Amino acid sequence: MSTFKITLHQACLARIDQSIAAATQAMEDAQNSANQETKSSVGDKYETGRAMMQLEKDKFAQQLAQSQELRLQLEQLNPSNGYSSSIQLGSLLRSNEGYYYLAVSLGKIMHEGKAVYVLSAAAPLGQVLLGKKVGDKIQFQGRRIEILELW
Incomplete structure (x- = not known):
């Protein structure tokens, strides 16, 4: 079962990496959308659009930070550690x-x-x-x- 635990740990890292990639891509997309927003004759519409894109980018930045923190926490665990008689972090x-x-x-x-x-x-x-x-x-x-x- 130790190989199962090791491959499970790797699968968890891969899932987090997918979240990191998705959040990064979404941030880039939001930035590109904001950059594409052209100033129209109605200035308020332009400013509102850019503000909404910034909010989206901030939301994805927060998701990215959370995923990166999860990855750091998971990296600190060693799935190869020996047997423990009681449940602990990494069990x-x-x-x-x-x-x-x-x-x-x-x-x-x-x-x-x-x-x-x-x-x-x-x-x-x-x-x-x-x-x-x-x-x-x-x-x-x-x-x-x-x-x-x-x-």
Whole structure:
């Protein structure tokens, strides 16, 4: 399962890289649109158009910054690290509900035919899972989750 964890980690990095590329492209598109905006006889329309393009560019810049921060956080984790007896940041676990990778907040990823929920240690479920061991059972939002395996 350690190779699964390593390739999952790489898939998470690739997903973040896609977000970074999409945000970068969207920022460039917004800038190009703003540059294409020509001054018309109605000056207010020109200024409104440019202001809207700047807002779009700012929104994508924020998305880019968030994705870059996620990538930095994920890069700090070593998926090859040895076995730990309790769940910590970087742990991959199998429960009665499926697989969870405690890394950064990416949501559900399909990897090698398995659904893996990639979540942050700061997420409510991540906080509950921290420190738990194989065999532990937790209650979370009315669900009973049992930790079956840990890598």
